[in-house]
Amino acid sequence: MKKRVAVLAGDGIGKEVTNAATAVLDAIGRRFHHEFEWVHGVLGGAALDQAGHPIPEETIRKCEESDAILLGAIGGPKWDHYPKELRPEKGLLQLRKHFELSVNLRPVQAYKTLLASSPLKEEVAEGVDLVFVRELTGGLYFGEPSYHTDEEAVDTLVYKREEIERVVRFAFEMAQQRRKKVSSVDKANVLESSRLWRKIVEEIAAEYPDVEYEHMLVDSTAMKLITSPASFDVIVTENMFGDILSDEASVICGSLGMLPSASLRADGFGLYEPVHGSAPDIAGQNKANPLGAILSGAMMLRTAFGMTQEADAIEEAVKKVLEDGFSTGEFKSLGGKVLTTTEMTEKVINEIESEL
Ligand code: ATP
Ligand code: MG
DSSP: OEEEEEEEEESTTHHHHHHHHHHHHHHHHHHHTOEEEEEEEOOTHHHHHHHSSSSOHHHHHHHHTSSEEEEEEOOOGGGTTSOGGGSHHHHHHHHHHHTTOOEEEEEEEOOGGGGGGSSSOHHHHTTOEEEEEEEOSSGGGTEEEEEEOSSOEEEEOOOOHHHHHHHHHHHHHHHHTTTSEEEEEEOTTTOHHHHHHHHHHHHHHTTOTTSEEEEEEHHHHHHHHHHOGGGOSEEEEOHHHHHHHHHHHHTTTSOGGGOEEEEEOTTSOEEEEESSOOOTTTTTTTOSOOHHHHHHHHHHHHHHHOOHHHHHHHHHHHHHHHHTTEEEGGGGGGTSEEEOHHHHHHHHHHHHHHTO
8 A cells, every 4th residue: 555644854853763763664664565655845943944934835735745744853942033933833833733633642651671760660650551632723722812911811711512522532432442441631620611521521422331431630630640640541631731741641651752642633634743852952963762753653554544553563563672671862771772763763673574
């Protein structure tokens, strides 16, 4: 099956980690007889340098003509002096908006050999395998009116039934493929929007009798993510709560560099990117952990192309390499075998090819 993917490497380590991801996906293509066509485009600081705009028309067109988007990372101190509308981050926000990417997926897994680098006790972090399903285009970040004067500041939290239904249904569908548990997070003791959220969760839950669900308040969820993160399977929540809680949970596995993500449109089209930023402090040094980007590639195979076996093959290869004691520089203190970006990528590819 031939698939066309827009690759927006972006800035800093973005280029290094997307190179890693496409190399691994090419190995998958060889093993499973798929062809991937990489269409490279610029976004963020790279786009500002090249075209004077953080998201040139041509980049949008390339994405529109592709089956999925693979992104590296954007931004860095080099572009800090640009006006707000021309900041690299604006390019990503516009991309999300243009493609109506309303559901954000962020899995968090604790890998056995990396447990000692988690700020949580090893026995608490052990076995964590959860995924956030976050509403991405509604709620407090987009509600109108939104303004401030010297005397008053206003933000508006609005949710429409349709927006809630979309993300909640996605969470229940996902739970069916996993451990069949949904934790819906809100603040229904205070917020009207949360009361509607709860009502809709109950309506949709009735359609998925095989999935267990619970309502949780955001404050107690913040605690439970630290005290018993392994108890979660799928966590579904609105935009701001998801923003905060997913960053909280991202520290569990010990490095930002390990974490993949996906942002999806209602029809399933999506953008896949590692959770980390452009990490200017280590850019260009062949030190970055490519696994977050590589695992984002696996998410793309599973979610965008329905290539389950292929996605499993990547995830298993990553696990195997970690279990063999290899990791990248940020895990140096664990005393394992430290690899460069390209060495780590080669290891994962060798694992995939060893199954040929
Ligand atoms: P942004 O504002 O772009 O989201 P950020 O402040 O979240 O950026 P990152 O760029 O993600 O920051 O980097 C935070 C820290 O984590 C840096 O010290 C960086 O070196 C480290 N880091 C981020 N990604 C990786 C990676 N893939 N491999 C190794 N270290 C990483
Ligand atoms: Mg960040």
